[in-house]
Amino acid sequence: MARVHAFTDDALGDHDAVGLALEIARRRVSIAEVVDAAIARTEGVDPELNAVAAEGFDRARAEALTPVGGFFAGVPTFVKDNSDLAGLPTMQGADAFAPVPAKRNGDFARMLRATGVIALGKSQLSEYGFSASAEHPRLGPVRSPWSTDHTAGASSAGSAALVASGAVPLAHANDGGGSIRIPAAVNGLVGLKPTRGRVPQDRMLRQMPVRLVADGVVTRSVRDTAAFLREAERVYRNLRLAPIGDVTHASRIRRRVAVVTDGVGVGASPEVETLTLQTAGLLESLGHHVERIDQPVPPSFRDDFLAYWSLLASAIVASGRVEHGRSWDPSRLDRMTLGLDRQCRRHLHRVPRAIAHLRRSHRLAEEVHAAYDVVLTPTLARETPLIGWLDPMQDYETVMDRLLQWVAFTPWHNATGAPAVSLPLATTAAGLPQGMMLAAALGHEAMLLQVAYELEEAHPWPLLRDG
Numbered sequence: 001m002a003r004v005h006a007f008t009d010d011a012l013g014d015h016d017a018v019g020l021a022l023e024i025a026r027r028r029v030s031i032a033e034v035v036d037a038a039i040a041r042t043e044g045v046d047p048e049l050n051a052v053a054a055e056g057f058d059r060a061r062a063e064a065l066t067p068v069g070g071f072f073a074g075v076p077t078f079v080k081d082n083s084d085l086a087g088l089p090t091m092q093g094a095d096a097f098a099p100v101p102a103k104r105n106g107d108f109a110r111m112l113r114a115t116g117v118i119a120l121g122k123s124q125l126s127e128y129g130f131s132a133s134a135e136h137p138r139l140g141p142v143r144s145p146w147s148t149d150h151t152a153g154a155s156s157a158g159s160a161a162l163v164a165s166g167a168v169p170l171a172h173a174n175d176g177g178g179s180i181r182i183p184a185a186v187n188g189l190v191g192l193k194p195t196r197g198r199v200p201q202d203r204m205l206r207q208m209p210v211r212l213v214a215d216g217v218v219t220r221s222v223r224d225t226a227a228f229l230r231e232a233e234r235v236y237r238n239l240r241l242a243p244i245g246d247v248t249h250a251s252r253i254r255r256r257v258a259v260v261t262d263g264v265g266v267g268a269s270p271e272v273e274t275l276t277l278q279t280a281g282l283l284e285s286l287g288h289h290v291e292r293i294d295q296p297v298p299p300s301f302r303d304d305f306l307a308y309w310s311l312l313a314s315a316i317v318a319s320g321r322v323e324h325g326r327s328w329d330p331s332r333l334d335r336m337t338l339g340l341d342r343q344c345r346r347h348l349h350r351v352p353r354a355i356a357h358l359r360r361s362h363r364l365a366e367e368v369h370a371a372y373d374v375v376l377t378p379t380l381a382r383e384t385p386l387i388g389w390l391d392p393m394q395d396y397e398t399v400m401d402r403l404l405q406w407v408a409f410t411p412w413h414n415a416t417g418a419p420a421v422s423l424p425l426a427t428t429a430a431g432l433p434q435g436m437m438l439a440a441a442l443g444h445e446a447m448l449l450q451v452a453y454e455l456e457e458a459h460p461w462p463l464l465r466d467g
Contacts (some may be wrong), residue, residue: 001147001431004048006041006463007166008296014465016146016221017075017169017228021116021359024074031074035118036075041167042120046147049165049268050140051158052139053081053321054088055121056097063118071114071231074179077112078171080159081122082129083202085109093125094153094337095138096320097341098327106202108215112172115231123158125179126392127334128316130309131399132182132407133390134158137334141387144186145464146432150384153183158216160187164464174205176213177309177411178379181422185379185435188424188461189218190225190452194416195443198229198237198244210358212414220463222452223248225421229445241443250454253449254287257371262295263408264302269382272434275426279436282425282459283376283451292378296368297412300357302404307347307354313340339396358415362442365416369441374451379435381408381420408438419445424461425454433461 007014011033015023023029039057046052069071079085082092084106087342089099105113113119124142126134134142134157142157144150145165151162156173160183163171175179175193184191193214205213219225226247233244259280261273268276284290317337320328330408344351368375384404390402413420419442422435440448 001149003464004045004148005165006045007463010037010040012037012041012166012169014166014463017072017219017224018221020075020169021072025304031067031118032061032064034074035060035076035183036459038120038168042162043099043144045165045167049143049145049152049161051124051142051152051161052078053091053122053124053158056088057120059087060120064201068113068116071227073116073168073271075117076120076168077117078121078123078159078168079112079119080091080156080172081125082174083108083172085119085122087339088122093127093129093134093136094333096329096332097324107200108172108202111200111232111235114235115447123162125155125158125175125335128313129155129179130313130340131155131336131390131392132178132403133385134261135391138344139395143387144384146188147295149386150432151186151305151387151390153186153384154179156180156183156218160184160189163218163220164188166464170217170219170228172215173218174213174215175414178407179413180216180218180409181379181420181435182407184218184422185424186384187435188433189220190421191218191421192216192225192421192445192448193413193419194229195241195419197238198241198445208312209355210415211417213435214461221451222456224453226449244445247446247449250457251450254289255373255377255451256371257283257288257374258368259290259292260295260375260377263381264295264297264383264412265299266405266408268378271428272378272380272382276376276436279425281375282455286454286458289298296364301361301412301415304354304357305348305415308358310340310344311351313337314344317341326366330396334392335394336392336399337394339400345440361412361415362417365418366441373440373447377409377437377440378405379409379437383428383430383434384432413439418442419448421448423455425455425459
């Protein structure tokens, strides 16, 4: 396996975002040095990873000379290319329309910039975020830095590849079916999908009939994820949710943990099941009460989720001309997007019932979390696939069947709106990261972070440079 990383003894070192912010605040390194180092690292790894959708290096260098305040002042990052960043186009992982620079930051980028980060550009995703593997017929695949023969995962693939490779310490990700957690699992990172409404979103995402998508970041440490949520909450606070606050360590409270190894419609592979049970054993050794249970998600959920997913694709295809004018060329969409659109139009009568079911799904999640504080599952049902296995230009039925075999655990939390975090607690026999996922009830990110801190301390995960 060919591994790619940019870790070296420059201004970034191997610091996580919190460590780098402290180095900058103590004036041990300058913001200009940090930004230049991050640009050099990005230019070094991107030819092999294909993780950058659009670069804004010159603007980042200029911003480094007059930084804004905030805890993360001067920390370099990337914004996923489905969120507006002023001055750069938002292409949604597609090339079916002409690039037009955004006039202003979207709501998420505005909040993110207020924490002090400097955006180096936009990160690549799968077309409109529909596939769990970013493989575009013309833009090319995003590759895992752990093995460039393998996919970097779901639609936040570019961000995850850049963080795992050491180009930047944290980057924007969002998650409508697992796209924070899946690339975190594939690339050996921490990826927490927050509770619905916790973090600001761009208007398009807020207007969905079911708000599946949540915005966040992918990081190399639990403390970076905790610090991001703390700083985001200082900029924007949802008064309907209990605050997360400043979570800096594990709790002494022992939790009730349910373990599930059967996904919706498919079981975990024998290797992944074994790795999940090893993580359950680690939790039990730390004093938590661990109990294995059957999958509580109803079998109908997969069809309901797919019906709604196809509706989103159909809406994009139908509105393309209005949104992008004469430059819109649907013939340049991949077969997965077009297949979802076709499926929606054939089965449109199923969509209202699917939406109703998805909107009620939080009730079942509440029942589960009345009995258990945390639910442990693998993030993905199988090992990371090779580039090409989920190629969206294959026959639609083939790629969808393969997708559902792999992504069998993450979409449930998008429907319920509950938080879930993938942690890089396992490694396959082939040497690839395999994420383990912890989920909690609505609004309980602080508890997830406390458990994550404890697991990180008990079972530290490697950086690419360690290998």
